[in-house]
Amino acid sequence: MYKKGMRRAAALLAVCWLGLLFRAAAETPAEKLERLRAEQQAIEQQIEQNRTDAARAGDLVNLYTAKEQNVKAQIAVLQLKIQECEAQLAGTQAQVAAKLLEVDRSTQSFEARMKGMYEMSRQSGLAVLLGADSLSEMLTFGEYLQRIAVRDTRLIAELTARREELAALAARQQAELDALDASNAELEAAANEYAAALQQANARLSAAQAAEQAGAAAFAAKEQEIAAAEREYAEWAAQSDNNAPEYTGGAFYWPLPGYSTGSPMGWRTLNGVQEFHRGMDIPAPLGTKIYAAADGVVSTKAHYTYGTCVKLSHGGGLVTIYAHMSAWAEGIADGVPVKQGQLIGYVGRTGRAYGYHLHFEANLNGAPVDVRDYLG
Ligand SMILES: [Zn+2]
Structure with missing residues (x-):
């Protein structure tokens, strides 16, 4: 009886440990x-x-x-x-x-x-x-x-x-x-x-x-x-890609032509919880084309709570992030250089999103910056 209990406890522990390991690896x-x-x-x-x-x-x-x-x-x-x-x-x-x-x-x-x-x-x-x-x-x-x-x-x-x-x-x-x-x-x-x-x-x-x-x-x-x-x-x-071109300044290309932002960067209350919104949300229908804001290199193509997401490195510690996509554009992969205005994906609501929109975020050396400052 005791041995059986011990075995069951050990099995349970192993499952928990595996779960932890799995989560740690995937997170x-x-x-x-x-x-x-x-x-x-x-x-x-x-x-x-x-x-x-x-x-x-x-x-x-x-x-x-x-x-x-x-x-x-x-x-x-x-x-x-x-x-x-x-x-x-x-x-x-x-x-x-x-x-x-x-x-x-x-x-x-x-x-x-x-x-x-x-x-x-x-x-x-x-x-x-x-x-x-x-x-x-x-x-x-x-x-x-x-x-x-x-x-x-x-x-x-x-x-x-x-x-x-x-x-x-x-x-x-x-x-x-x-x-x-x-x-x-x-x-x-x-x-x-x-x-x-x-x-x-x-x-x-x-x-x-x-x-x-x-x-x-x-x-x-x-x-x-x-x-x-x-x-x-x-x-x-x-983390920006070493192969990224030097960001020479200049205005960003608006990633969703014809659509304007709903929710800007800053503190907001979502479901009663105060949180800092690191980017701006641009509502648009499913499948709307998303374009690169500036020349850069795809440094991350991944799934996060951001959903299907692309991170572009523009050099000088500047990165832009495009989140909640329904799909990546063809040819988007880690390390691939992209040009300003190049198609990189399509609007969706993957990850933690409550409607079809593009979450567009810019970070300078890890700190979120207001995208509006780069729009010229
Ligand atoms: Zn957002």
Whole structure:
């Protein structure tokens, strides 16, 4: 299993390496520049995505922070209520205990009194037998005893009833407290949930922020690569053929008679991306004939992002480039001398082009120059 995995990894690596090698071999300075720009744009999109993710995560962090705070505030209010309720319950329970003590005490004193009276009545009875004053006195005493018993019994009943009322109140308060405790438990559970969600959102936020930073670093690195590729491209554009005739000055021949430029050299925004346009674009129908601007030598006949392209060296570090052609003219090949006004190719839209046009560019020692300066 392990060996199989290793073999597959090695195969994959070989494919990647071959791909890299192939690309490195086939890539021209212009293509490299285009690729790097595309890569940078992809990084920019990723950064934008990460920024959106970070913003969303930030919103979630705010949301859950607010929710957690809200629940915690509710818990604080509930805690106060619980404390209040507990105090009330404790008060009621103390009252119940006090009332119970009162009932006990009343019962005890009633019993003591009854016992005393019983003793007294026994002695009185004895006294009667031994010569009581009168029978009427005996009756009166019996009535008196009975009245006392009734009063004490009523008092005990009242105390007991009051105690039962208090016990019922305590039970209600206990039920209320239980309900508050249940609410509290619910809120605590919600608070825990929000805390967990907040933690997750925070993790997402940090990840997105880290990715954003990594993206910014990758973007900066790509910027440097692009600068290097631009230098490389400039060097390529500067290479002029040794066999080129000495450029003696004089006006260029307009390569597309009858057609004028649409987009001149300079900074422009293409699909939302600012880029420096190294030449001018001259829109013309497919197949329109393209002529050499000046005497020179074909120093490059190639396919780039410029498409089917010709580079003419005119000597003195001056080169002209004709790009996005549909085809080369017959006889165009590396090292072939051409005369001013000679047919070199046909208008097309090969390479990175959005419509039929000739991209006409001039470079002096690798630096793009405004073609208009050479038109006389
Ligand atoms: Zn162009």
